[in-house]
Amino acid sequence: MEKELISCALAQKSGGIIIKNRLAIILAACVVLTLALCLAGCTSPTPAPSVTPTPGNNTTAQGLTFTDTNGKTVTLPKPAEKIVVLNSDCAEVLVAIGAKDRIVGVASSVKTNPSVGSLFANVTDVGNWQTPNPEQIALLQPDVIISYASSPPKNADQLTQANATIVQLDCGNLKTIVGDITAMGIITGNVQQAQEYSQYIQSVIDLVKERVAPISATPSVYWEYNKAWSTAGNSSGGDTIMYMAGAANIAGDLGNKTNQQPAVNQEFVLTKNPQIIMKYSGFSVTNTTLAGFSALRNDTMARTGIAGVDAVKNGKVYVISSTIAYGPKAFIGLLYMAKVAHPGAFQDIDPAAKLDEYAGRFVPGTNATIVFYPTPA
Numbered sequence: 001m002e003k004e005l006i007s008c009a010l011a012q013k014s015g016g017i018i019i020k021n022r023l024a025i026i027l028a029a030c031v032v033l034t035l036a037l038c039l040a041g042c043t044s045p046t047p048a049p050s051v052t053p054t055p056g057n058n059t060t061a062q063g064l065t066f067t068d069t070n071g072k073t074v075t076l077p078k079p080a081e082k083i084v085v086l087n088s089d090c091a092e093v094l095v096a097i098g099a100k101d102r103i104v105g106v107a108s109s110v111k112t113n114p115s116v117g118s119l120f121a122n123v124t125d126v127g128n129w130q131t132p133n134p135e136q137i138a139l140l141q142p143d144v145i146i147s148y149a150s151s152p153p154k155n156a157d158q159l160t161q162a163n164a165t166i167v168q169l170d171c172g173n174l175k176t177i178v179g180d181i182t183a184m185g186i187i188t189g190n191v192q193q194a195q196e197y198s199q200y201i202q203s204v205i206d207l208v209k210e211r212v213a214p215i216s217a218t219p220s221v222y223w224e225y226n227k228a229w230s231t232a233g234n235s236s237g238g239d240t241i242m243y244m245a246g247a248a249n250i251a252g253d254l255g256n257k258t259n260q261q262p263a264v265n266q267e268f269v270l271t272k273n274p275q276i277i278m279k280y281s282g283f284s285v286t287n288t289t290l291a292g293f294s295a296l297r298n299d300t301m302a303r304t305g306i307a308g309v310d311a312v313k314n315g316k317v318y319v320i321s322s323t324i325a326y327g328p329k330a331f332i333g334l335l336y337m338a339k340v341a342h343p344g345a346f347q348d349i350d351p352a353a354k355l356d357e358y359a360g361r362f363v364p365g366t367n368a369t370i371v372f373y374p375t376p377a
Contacts (some may be wrong), residue, residue, distance in 0.1 A: 001154045001322065003122065005244040008271070009092045020046050020342070021179060021288075023066075024069070024250065037205065041302060043070060044232050047192060051250065056148065059124050061079060063075050063076050063077040064076045064077075064078065064079065064187075065186075065187050066182070066183040066186040066187065067106075067179065067183065068149060068151035068167055068168045068169055068183065069150075069168060069169050069170045069171075069179075069180055070149045070168055072168070074165065074167055074187075076143070076144070076165060076186075076187065077231055077246060079186075079188055079189030080142075080143040080144040081102060081104060081143055082104045082139050082141060082143050082144075082189050083099075083102045083104065083142055083143065083144050083146060083187075083188075084105040084126060084140060084142040084144070084146070084162075085103055085104050085105070085106050085107070085110060085143075085146045086106075086107040086110075086126070086129040086132055086146065086147045086148070087107075087110075087129065087146055087147060087148045087169065087170070087171065088106075088107075088110040088113040088115075088116060088327070089170065089171040089326070089327035089328055090146045090169050090170075090171045090180075090184065091103065091106060091110045091113075091116060091118045091119075091120065091173045092115065092171070092327065092328050092329075092330050092363055092366070093180070093181055093184050093197070093361050094188070094229070095116065095119060095362075096193075096243055096328065096362040096363050097181070097188065097190045097193040097194045097197050098190055098193045098195050099184075099188040099190050099193075100119065102168040102188060103120070103122070103123055104124060104138060104140045104142060105118050105123060105124040105126040105136070105137060105140045105142065106123050106124070106125065106126065107127065107128065107129035107132060108125055108127060108128060108129070108140045109128075109129050110129075111123075111125055113323075114288050114321075114323060114369050115323040115327075115329070115363075115365075115366050115369070116363065116365070116366065118210055118365055119267060119363075119365065120275065121145060123314065124140060126137070126140075129147070129153070130151065130153055130154050131153065131154050131155050132153055132155070132159070134155065134158040134159050134161055134162065135158060135161075137162045137164075138161050138163075138299060140162075140163045141162070141163075141164075142162060143164055143168070143208070144164055144165050144166075144187060145159060145162065145164050145165070145166045146166055146168075146169055146187075146242075147166060147167070147168055147339065148168065148169075148170055148171075149168035149169055149170045150170055150172075150260075152166075152168055152236075153166075155354060161182055165254065167187065168183075169183060170186065171184070171327065171328055171331070172237055172238070172326045172327050173235075173236075173237045173240055173326070174205060174240045174241065174244060174330050174331065174334060175235075175240050177198070177201060177328060177330065177331075178198045178201065178202055178302060181194050181197055181198040181201070181328070182194060182195075182198060188348075193212075197231075197362060198347075199318045200358075201328065201331050201363075203247065204331040204334065204335065204354070205244065205331060205334065208245060208246075208256060208334055208335065208338045211338070211342070211345045211346065212244075212245065212246030212341075212342060212345065215246055215322060215342055215345060217246075217342075218246055218247055218248040218270065218341075219247050219248065219275040219276055219341050220224045220248045220250050220273070220274045220275050220276070220307075221242050221247045221248065221249055221274055221275070221276045221277070221278060221337075221341070222250050222251070222269055222272065222274035222277045222278070222301060222311065223238040223239075223242065223249065223251070223277075223280070224275070224277065224278070224300070225238075225261050225280045225281050226280060226281075226282065227267075228303065229263055229264050229265055229266070230261045230262075230263055231250075231251040231254070231261065231262060231263075231264050232244075232249060232251060232255075232260070232284060233251055233252075233254045233255015233256070233261060233262040234252055234253065234254065234255045234256060234260075235255070235261075236255065236260035236281070237325060237326040237330060238259065238278070238280070238325060238326075239251075239252055239255075239260075239358075240330075241330060241333050241334050241337050242336075243335055245337035245338040245341050245342075246338065246341055246342055247276065247341040249348055250268075250269070250272040250274050251264060253294050265305070266303075266305020266306070267305070269306060269309065270305055270308065270309065272308055273310055274310065274311050275307050275310050275311055275314070275316060276311050276316045276317075276318070276340060277288060277300065277306070277309070277311040277312070277316065277317040277318070277320045277340065278318055278320050278337070279297065279300045279317065279320070280319075280320060280322060280325055281293060281296055281319050281320065281321050281322060282321060282322020282323065282325070287368045288321065288370060288371065290370055290373065293319045293370055293373035294373060297317055297319050297373060297374075301317050310363065316340070318336075318340060318372065318373065318374065318376070319372070319373045320333055320336065320337075320371070321369070321370070323366070323369070323371055324336070324355070324372065329355070329366060330356065331344070332351055332354060332355050332358070332371065333372075334355060335349055335351035336351045336372045336376065339351065339376045340376045343375075343376065343377055349370070350374075352367075352372075355367045355371065
């Protein structure tokens with residue numbers, strides 16, 4: 001019995017020693033682990049996994065993509081640093097979005113444009129917009145050549161020697177102006193500026209649409225371009241302005257995409273008896289003074305085949321400058337057209353003041369010449 005008690009005591013003592021040894025081992029392991037963690041914290045951190053940014057809607061693995069006025073998808077490897085512009089309306093957009101310094105060459109018509117020509121006095125002249133000088137353009141080493149979509153250069157095949165991408169943008173018709181401005185933002189990389197600019201124009205379009213929506217009356221309009229009896233056909237810039245302003249184009253059923261200025265005659269105009277006449281002044285009409293606009297109006301009103309229509313009888317004959325009838329400032333032309341067609345709905349709107357605001361905010365000098373005559377009530 002005593003032996004059993006002694007054996008039991010020895011066993012308890014031995015078990016205690018074993019437990020103490022195990023505790024010591026565990027504590028030692030914890031100390032080692034703690035030291036290892038501390039040492040790891042003192043060394044350089046492991047780099048976080050890299051994240052590849054998701055391309056935006058305009059970015060592909062090949063570069064920047066956008067759609068031109070004709071609906072063609074165009075891809076550039078990077079934003080253009082040097083641009084040749086054959087289209088004065090696109091030149092104006094480039095100025096408005098802060099990319100004027102990218103323009104290294106312009107067509108002669110850009111330099112003589114009454115609205116923006118003075119801004120390009122020191123830029124190289126590359127010749128006629130329809131047949132620009134390919135050798136001169138090649139010397140400028142542009143990344144992009146911007147031409148009209150509706151009238152691309154006749155010698156486009158010769159321009160390939162410049163090793164530049166030819167982009168066809170009109171920047172003219174109110175139907176496509178926002179998309180064209182968006183494309184210009186992608187071309188230059190000035191996407192935010194382009195968005196601000198297009199939103200400004202769209203806000204005016206939306207204002208006019210909102211005000212004319214509840215009006216059922218649609219006064220008839222004869223819109224005449226420079227040449228007598230050359231009118232605004234379907235889908236033309238003038239047709240778009242009339243439609244958006246809540247007016248009816250008497251030649252809206254004529255013309256097509258390739259012939260937007262169909263010819264009519266005095267019998268056609270007399271039969272239609274328009275309530276309003278809009279006479280276009282631009283390109284071949286160089287007298288942009290008040291006296292010049294007044295003379296053009298008087299000549300139009302006195303012409304055989306027009307003198308007897310309601311528009312003349314009621315003094316509703318107006319001269320509109322090409323600078324606001326087509327191009328990025330066509331929204332100003334829209335305001336004038338809406339004010340003439342629906343004076344009561346636009347009594348508080350001053351298109352001239354809006355043009356002054358545009359010139360101060362986006363393109364200086366674009367309000368320097370007369371653009372509409374006479375001033376609507």
